[in-house]
Amino acid sequence: MSRIVIENGMILSLDEAGTYHESGTVVVENDRIVEIKGAGHAYEKRPGDEVIDATDKIVMPGLIDLHYHTAIGKGFNDHMPLWEYLDECWYPLIRALDPEAAYWAALASYTESVKSGATTVNDMYRQLNSLAQAAEDIGIRAVLSNDVASPEHDLDSLQDNYDAYQANHGKANGRIEVRIGIEWLPLASPGLLREARAMANDLKTGIHVHLNESKTEVDFCLEKFGKRPTELAYETGLLGPDTIAAHCVWLSDREIEMMAETGTPISHNPNSNAKLGNGIARVPEMIAAGINVGLGHDAVECNNSADMFEVMKYASLLQRASRVDASLMQAKDVLRMATNNGAKALGHETGQLSVGRKADIILVETNSAIFTPLLRDTPVHMTSHLVFASNGSVVDTSIIDGNIVMRGRKLTRVDEGQIVREANAAFRRIKDKMVVKRSQAA
Numbered sequence: 001m002s003r004i005v006i007e008n009g010m011i012l013s014l015d016e017a018g019t020y021h022e023s024g025t026v027v028v029e030n031d032r033i034v035e036i037k038g039a040g041h042a043y044e045k046r047p048g049d050e051v052i053d054a055t056d057k058i059v060m061p062g063l064i065d066l067h068y069h070t071a072i073g074k075g076f077n078d079h080m081p082l083w084e085y086l087d088e089c090w091y092p093l094i095r096a097l098d099p100e101a102a103y104w105a106a107l108a109s110y111t112e113s114v115k116s117g118a119t120t121v122n123d124m125y126r127q128l129n130s131l132a133q134a135a136e137d138i139g140i141r142a143v144l145s146n147d148v149a150s151p152e153h154d155l156d157s158l159q160d161n162y163d164a165y166q167a168n169h170g171k172a173n174g175r176i177e178v179r180i181g182i183e184w185l186p187l188a189s190p191g192l193l194r195e196a197r198a199m200a201n202d203l204k205t206g207i208h209v210h211l212n213e214s215k216t217e218v219d220f221c222l223e224k225f226g227k228r229p230t231e232l233a234y235e236t237g238l239l240g241p242d243t244i245a246a247h248c249v250w251l252s253d254r255e256i257e258m259m260a261e262t263g264t265p266i267s268h269n270p271n272s273n274a275k276l277g278n279g280i281a282r283v284p285e286m287i288a289a290g291i292n293v294g295l296g297h298d299a300v301e302c303n304n305s306a307d308m309f310e311v312m313k314y315a316s317l318l319q320r321a322s323r324v325d326a327s328l329m330q331a332k333d334v335l336r337m338a339t340n341n342g343a344k345a346l347g348h349e350t351g352q353l354s355v356g357r358k359a360d361i362i363l364v365e366t367n368s369a370i371f372t373p374l375l376r377d378t379p380v381h382m383t384s385h386l387v388f389a390s391n392g393s394v395v396d397t398s399i400i401d402g403n404i405v406m407r408g409r410k411l412t413r414v415d416e417g418q419i420v421r422e423a424n425a426a427f428r429r430i431k432d433k434m435v436v437k438r439s440q441a442a
């Protein structure tokens with residue numbers, strides 16, 4: 001039995017009661033949190049315990065990146081609107097992808113994520129066997145899904161997704177899961193959406209889909225199907241508590257009702273939406289309707305950072321700026337979107353520090369100008385720094401599923417230098433292989 005004892009830390013549990021200990025101890029046994037104690041409460045130290053001194057560090061749940069794509073070509077063709085970008089960059093790259101390139105691209109992506117505090121990624125991409133291997137190797141919690149589209153688009157099929165599920169779901173102590181992924185509705189048919197739902201139900205797994213990301217997508221669906229994207233998803237049974245709907249920037253009032261009625265959680269990805277010129281999602285209306293909204297970075301090809309601290313800040317600032325209202329999206333609520341809400345959306349026992357929950361924990365260094373001044377007895381002050389002042393470099397240690405995957409900002413299970421070299425070589429090779437075919441969907 002392996003135990004980790006994290007002592008002397010500021011414990012920001014983000015549980016329902018908002019429990020905070022200015023100085024305390026968290027004990028992890030195997031993959032679970034077994035004890036959380038404030039100062040003065042003794043715990044039994046045992047021989048063989050791995051002790052982490054968390055003096056000056058915040059001990060908090062890891063961040064959950066609810067909409068994610070492994071990325072291979074960050075910063076390449078960086079100026080295009082979504083439609084053009086997909087045709088000229090994203091699809092050609094992922095069509096040229098091979099298993100080895102996918103493995104190194106995933107490791108590079110997961111490296112950036114772990115180093116900026118994410119402990120879970122909800123990753124829609126291709127070559128899932130490679131992604132699962134990368135997740136297993138680095139130690140991150142990964143929910144994987146394919147880029148499924150109708151056959152003429154030369155992406156993945158439901159059979160690919162089924163095979164990936166059979167090969168990988170439940171691997172690594174359940175740390176790796178596989179869902180059914182639908183790329184987006186312009187590349188699908190109503191029949192494909194119904195089959196995707198049936199397959200998800202058969203496998204007792206969830207769905208991951210892009211919905212209402214851009215105005216172009218809505219216009220295209222109206223033209224092709226006579227319906228808006230979320231209307232079609234609703235009618236074909238795609239929505240539900242087990243479906244993560246990504247983006248949802250262009251939702252009508254009726255579509256917001258459909259999301260609420262079906263209990264569909266939404267991943268809000270403000271940085272990607274801003275960079276691609278897609279607009280600002282109606283998050284206050286979603287929350288008012290009772291929808292569970294989490295946060296995602298999307299992909300570094302359209303962000304260009306996987307840093308969830310940046311995503312939290314954008315999520316708040318864009319709403320405040322566009323609605324001229326500084327009371328919107330307060331730090332304490334945004335932090336829960338990136339932790340509690342993401343975990344709930346995925347049905348995971350993570351996203352908060354509570355006894356019995358899975359041990360996905362990060363330690364944040366506060367002995368720096370970024371966290372100065374800090375009222376250690378005032379958690380709301382700490383929360384403000386986490387959302388508005390920080391960036392991913394404040395994360396010192398990451399524990400995922402009870403394993404220390406980063407300590408002192410050094411990854412413990414993989415060689416970061418090798419990952420950087422191999423991911424660079426993979427991009428060069430795939431870029432030289434890619435073929436740009438214009439406007440398959442338009």
Ligand SMILES: [Zn+2]
Binds near residue numbers: 068069
């Ligand atoms: Zn996406």
